[in-house]
Amino acid sequence: MPHLLITDDEPSIRELLAEIAAGEGYTVAVAADIRQARIQIERQKPDMILLDMILPDGDGIEFWKGLGLVDTQVVFITGHSSIDSAIDALRCGAVDYLRKPVSLRRVRALLGELKSLLYERPEPGSNDCFVKMVGKSRAMQLLCAHIEKVAPTRATVLLVGESGTGKELAAEAIHLASPRHDKPFMPVNCGAISPNLIESELFGHEKGSFTGADRQHKGYFERAQGGTLFLDEITEMSMELQVRLLRVLETGCFMRVGTNAEIPSDVRVIAATNCNPEQAVTDGTLREDLYYRLCVFPLELPPLRDREDDVVLLADHFLQELNEEGHTHKSFAPDAMKAIQEYSWPGNIRELRNYIYRSYILADDEIKGNFTSFDLQSHSAGRGNDISLPVGVPLADANRQLILATLKQCGGVKKLAAERLGISLKTLYNRLEEYGAAADNY
Structure with a gap:
């Protein structure tokens, strides 16, 4: 049986969590502070620790960092949640963190997932999860090995890679290799949905909630119940919507547009971006707290070259x-x-x-x-693939030269040029219309 250590200074929380864990098939030890936790760990190494961030005799995160328990999973608990504390928890390898009052549904889910990871055999057919990921290179073997490691867990995954590297295929492989493989896998391109509609598309809406809402609509989170939701181009999501997404990841609940009723969500989120996520945080297109919530297990997809x-x-x-x-x-x-x-x-x-x-x-x-x-x-081994731009050239001019040079390299094939530039075909046509005579030859 898996062994759980609960470390919290509130007796009522310890008792409640211990009762839930016992019902999930765990042996349980409890501790009210760091000193007692050390004693329990010496007696029996836990498979998982539910650890309060603030304890009477020290800081929970610093205590965890000093333990060096490689094969033990940790979930932090806090009654004083903040962006900084959440980021600190995830940075030091936490599977998740829970805010008080603790969601009992989320605790059961976490315990169930860990038990499945430790003791259950892989699901039938899970070996076929890589059937669409063609390749035998060292880079692909490493990627597939990491997918096999993270797939059975509940960890959110952030896929980072250039446009066209197969991020959706990697996300689907994670889904197929997970215990959720027989539930829906729903990919969503956040950059392809109108900013006015994406909230409704993700969370759904009630009839009459806005003009044109003539019926109730179930969003992706509701339709993907029990499965996996793949959010591609996550940095294209508005800041306001990123706040709502963060809340869903933290609470496990969402609300349809036009109602205050919360709906429980059992969905694993995999996000992806083709830009540097840390740079996106610096540029203000990705919230830092959401980045660290998504980046529990980052995976970088290798370019084809x-x-x-x-x-x-x-x-x-x-x-x-x-x-x-x-x-x-x-x-x-x-x-x-x-x-x-x-x-x-x-x-x-x-x-x-x-x-x-x-x-x-x-x-x-x-x-x-x-x-x-x-x-x-x-075939020219890269000749003619580079353009030279002087320092200080206006961005508009730089974009113009890059777009026209790419279009020329693609032999005037606009669809191919748009894909290589990482923009929509509509955007490319708009830019070429702006450039006028300079683009007439293409």
């Missing part, structure tokens, strides 16, 4: 999918495969997939490496 020979495996994989779908037998000519290997693929997997698709359509039997200006530039 750092994945050794995976580009060949991926190219073959995409071509075979198209062959099966079209009942064809097309293949790569040697010069095409050489060009694919030599190109740096700044748009990563998405760019490679689009290139293979386009090449497949244009090719008769064999995919050559020399049928568009884009291909010729791709």
Whole structure:
């Protein structure tokens, strides 16, 4: 049986938590302060500690840092919650932190997840969670190993990686390898939903809550109940909505737009961004407290240029999918495969997939490496891929030069240029309209 140590100076809280833990199949030890906690740990090493941040004889976080219990999970409890205390708790490796009065539902969920992680066998079919993640490089093996570690837990995950590196596939793999694999997996692109609608899309709304709300609407949090919600482009979310998301993560409850009734939420959140999250915090596009709540277990997805020979495996994989779908037998000519290997693929997997698709359509039997200006530039080992900008150039001018140079490199293919730039096709068209005659050749 898993062993739990409850350390809190309030007897009523110790008794209540001990009763819940015993009902979940734990052996339980209790301590009112740090001194008693040390004695209990010497008697039996706990699998999990529920630890008050402020104890009569010291600071709970500092006590935890000094223990060095590698295989023990800690959840902090506090009656004086603040942004700083939450960040401190998560920084030192806490699985979660609970605010008093403690949510008994969340305690049961945490205990259940840990017990599942320690003692239950992996779910049938969980070995198939990586079926969509093609690659054998060292970087991919490390990523998959980390996914296997974090998937069975309740930890929120922040996926960081360039556009096109497969963040949604990684999020789905975490879901499939978790105990939630038979529940919904719902991806949400926060940058693709109108700022006026995203709150309703996430949390739902009641009939009549705003103009056009002619019926009750269940949001993603409600529809993903028991499963996983993947929030892509998290930095595109407004500050006000980030506050609401943080509250859901802290309390496990949300409210539909137009009502004050709280709805319990059992949803695992995985977030993603294609920018540096710490820089986003500095720039004011990501709340610091939300960052540390999401970044319990950060995962960085490697760009395709750092994945050794995976580009060949991926190219073959995409071509075979198209062959099966079209009942064809097309293949790569040697010069095409050489060009694919030599190109740096700044748009990563998405760019490679689009290139293979386009090449497949244009090719008769064999995919050559020399049928568009884009291909010729791709084969030039990086020549012509750089632009030089003087220090102090206005951002508008820099953006203009970058967009036009990227469009030229893509042979005038606007969709590909938009994906490589990390902007929507609509935004690209708007920019080209602004540039007028300078963009007429594209």
